[in-house]
Each structure stands twice: as C-alpha cells, then as structure tokens.
Amino acid sequence: MISENASDCYVYITLPGTTEPVTAGRFTLTMTRQGVPQGRFIYGRTYLARADAVPLDPIELKLAPRTYETVAFLGVFGALRDASPDYWGRRVIQRHLALAQPGEMAYLLHSPDDRAGALGFGLNQAPPAPKRAFNQTLDLATLQQVADAIDADEEQPSDAVHQQVENLLLVGTSMGGARPKAVVEDTEGLWIAKFNRSDDGWNSARVEHAMLVLARECGLETAESRVIEVAGRDVLLVKRFDRERTPQGYLRARMVSAMTLLRTEDTFRSRDKWSYVLLAEELRRVCSEPRHAARELFRRMCFNALISNTDDHPRNHALIARERDWQLSPAYDLTPSVPVSLDRRDLAMQCGDAGRLASAYNLLSQCPRFLLDRDDAAAMIAAMEEAVRARWYPVARTAGVSERDCRAIASAFAYPGFRHERA
Ligand SMILES: Nc1ncnc2c1ncn2[C@@H]1O[C@H](COP(=O)(O)OP(=O)(O)OP(=O)(O)O)[C@@H](O)[C@H]1O
Numbered sequence: 001m002i003s004e005n006a007s008d009c010y011v012y013i014t015l016p017g018t019t020e021p022v023t024a025g026r027f028t029l030t031m032t033r034q035g036v037p038q039g040r041f042i043y044g045r046t047y048l049a050r051a052d053a054v055p056l057d058p059i060e061l062k063l064a065p066r067t068y069e070t071v072a073f074l075g076v077f078g079a080l081r082d083a084s085p086d087y088w089g090r091r092v093i094q095r096h097l098a099l100a101q102p103g104e105m106a107y108l109l110h111s112p113d114d115r116a117g118a119l120g121f122g123l124n125q126a127p128p129a130p131k132r133a134f135n136q137t138l139d140l141a142t143l144q145q146v147a148d149a150i151d152a153d154e155e156q157p158s159d160a161v162h163q164q165v166e167n168l169l170l171v172g173t174s175m176g177g178a179r180p181k182a183v184v185e186d187t188e189g190l191w192i193a194k195f196n197r198s199d200d201g202w203n204s205a206r207v208e209h210a211m212l213v214l215a216r217e218c219g220l221e222t223a224e225s226r227v228i229e230v231a232g233r234d235v236l237l238v239k240r241f242d243r244e245r246t247p248q249g250y251l252r253a254r255m256v257s258a259m260t261l262l263r264t265e266d267t268f269r270s271r272d273k274w275s276y277v278l279l280a281e282e283l284r285r286v287c288s289e290p291r292h293a294a295r296e297l298f299r300r301m302c303f304n305a306l307i308s309n310t311d312d313h314p315r316n317h318a319l320i321a322r323e324r325d326w327q328l329s330p331a332y333d334l335t336p337s338v339p340v341s342l343d344r345r346d347l348a349m350q351c352g353d354a355g356r357l358a359s360a361y362n363l364l365s366q367c368p369r370f371l372l373d374r375d376d377a378a379a380m381i382a383a384m385e386e387a388v389r390a391r392w393y394p395v396a397r398t399a400g401v402s403e404r405d406c407r408a409i410a411s412a413f414a415y416p417g418f419r420h421e422r423a
C-alpha cells in the first residue's frame, strides 16, 4: 500500500538498449518554511558509477554527485512532471483515491508504469520488474465503456465504480493529455487508444488520423496511426514512439516535453515563454542534429497554422532519446479547430514578431532563428499551403471522415487571414 503522505520515492530508468529498469536516484518533496513545495533530486552513487548512465533530461539534471533543488512547478522537476499523469490520468486517480486533491507525489506513485518515457517511480530501492502484460486491442470495447463512465462522472454502485477505476488505472492513465485514452498492445507493439467523446463536434478519431496522414504528405515526421471500429464506435490508435517491442521486452526512450525544455508551465503568467522561436533555440542547443530539428519544428509550426491547430501547446511537442542523443519526437495530437474569425487565428505558442498570429508573414519573420534562409522558408510555406488546400479533403474522405464532418472542419484549412500582411 502506498502511503498518501509519502514525501520521497526512488526514480527508476530503463537505460538505452535494455528492457529492465535500474535505480537512477531519489526524489524528495517537502515544504519550505514559507510553505512552498520544494523538490530535491540526487542520483545514486551506483548509478553515477555506471558507464552507460544517462541523465534524466537534456537540460537540468546533469549526471553529477550533487543535490538538485527546485521550488518551480510545485517542486516537481520537468522530467518527472512529464512522467506524471495529466488531466485525464489525474481524474482517474482522484476517483481511485477518493481524494479531491491528491499531492504530486501521490500522482507519481499511483500512475502505472506505461507512462511516457523511460522513467518509473516507487518506494523500494530496487525497481519492480517491468510490466509484461498489457491490455490487448481486443479489450477496447470494455475500456471504452469505462472511459465513458468516468468521463460522464456517472454515479454507480460503489463496487462497480471501484472495479472500473481499478481497470482503467491499469491501462494508460499515466499518458498525458485531456482526452480519454488507454494503452493497448498488438503484435506490432504499444498503441495509445484515443476515444471519441460524446461532446466532440465531429468524429475526432477519424479527423485526427486524417491530420496525421496529411502532415506526412506535407513532409512532416509523424506518429503512425490507424482507426479501428470498436462496438460500433471509432477509436484512434497512435503507435507509441517511446517504446519498441523486442523479443526480450520493451525498449524505452527517454522523453521530455517542450514545456520542460522551455522551463514553463500551464499557468497564464508563464505563457510568454510558450514560443516556437524559443523552442527552436533550445532544440539547437540540445538536439544531436540541430539544423534538422529546427527545420522540422518550423514545418510543424506552419502546418499547425495551416490546419488551425490552435491546441499546439508545449505538451504537444516533445523530445525523445532512444540512445544517448536527443531529437524531436514524431508529431502527434494534430487537431483542426474552427474559430469564427476568418481574418485572424492565433496558435497556442508565439511564432514570430506578431506573437501567436498564424499568418505566413508572421511565421517568416523569425525564420533565421530556425536556421532557414528566407527564400527557402517562403517556398516551404507556399508548397505546404498548396498541399493543405488541395489535399485536406481527399485525405479526410479516404480516412473515412464523413461529408458532414468535412463541412464542419472545412474552414480550418488555409484560412484567408493566413495571407494577410499584418496583424
Ligand atoms: N505516439 C506517441 N508515443 C508516445 N507518447 C505519446 C504519443 N502520442 C502522445 N504521447 C504522449 O501522450 C500525451 C497525450 O497524448 P495526446 O496529446 O495525443 O492526448 P490529448 O488528450 O489529445 O492531449 P491534449 O490534452 O493536448 O488535448 C502527449 O502529451 C505525449 O506526452
């Protein structure tokens, strides 16, 4: 039984090329005398002595025999926060613990080990064996029902609720994001199953799949996806790029979000750091192929502007390290939106001199920071605009998006304001 008041835990990591976790260090969360949560992290001596040891993240927790401290972000270091559940997983854990506000440590310790990235958490110095059995895609009908019940906050006999929450806890609450989801396995590996919600304006599973296909056509590197039908409803499967199936078990890649790389958080006050331009500079510092990473980020920013993906917040970009080196992860969570204005649309992150404005003029304004020549960048935008305009509809129809849903999302693509000269 995990104590609700635990103030420290061990941090485990599955090292590159291996499938069993080892203990990397110890994380402690306490209150300062001023009542501010403070986190401390220290690498274990045995871990530091390993020739194959890697740091938990590319910026903050360098391999060194020292105590790292932070009072930022409720005391939870970015790399650990990225391994912690987000809105959806937190909702499930709150129900499981019957607590309105479990602490950050409880969220870390109560989420299952299928979390994004290579880290794990526990109270024993020695890590537990890796999870061997995952839910199979065949189980999706049940998982969908459970997710629906939690999503609707349905009151049910307590035994049933308990059992349901227990089931759901095992299947992907530790993946981030707000949408109901579960982690499932098939012969190819692990997938994130994203369920449609009753209040979606269109068939999200098919539309998101279509956007990933369209992005690939536009030359972006994206997560692999497919849509399957479960009990008469569509479910999007997105292949996990941070896990690789091998005969010995799963290899795991380290993963940190752009939120961590930008040293920012979800609050309004820290939004001035939500920026593609700043992110490009961070990528240039930490990625093994800086020019490639900056260029790919520029293309993603343009694609998001051209499909009105205004939910492109810093948790929807990530860095992964399959081996020692860090690189931009494949693109994921690409969703169009249909704001009323046809003149002006804002992305979630700043993209140029005119702030978050999703226009070609603004995207180009800082292109040297993405290590791009202005003419090349302008040509890239023009080609992508043409591709999105010509291809979104056939791609969506081929992905099974209905005529009705296509009408609903049509105004998302290459909107008129994209070519306006000024804000
Ligand atoms: N293919 C993938 N492989 C590994 N991790 C992934 C993959 N896709 C998403 N993730 C991780 O899971 C999290 C949630 O996924 P996603 O963003 O698709 O969900 P969401 O609920 O739609 O998010 P949001 O709250 O942004 O709407 C991401 O922030 C990322 O950390």
Ligand SMILES: [Mg+2]
Pocket (backbone or CB within 6 Å): 177, 178, 315, 316, 333
């Ligand atoms: Mg997301």
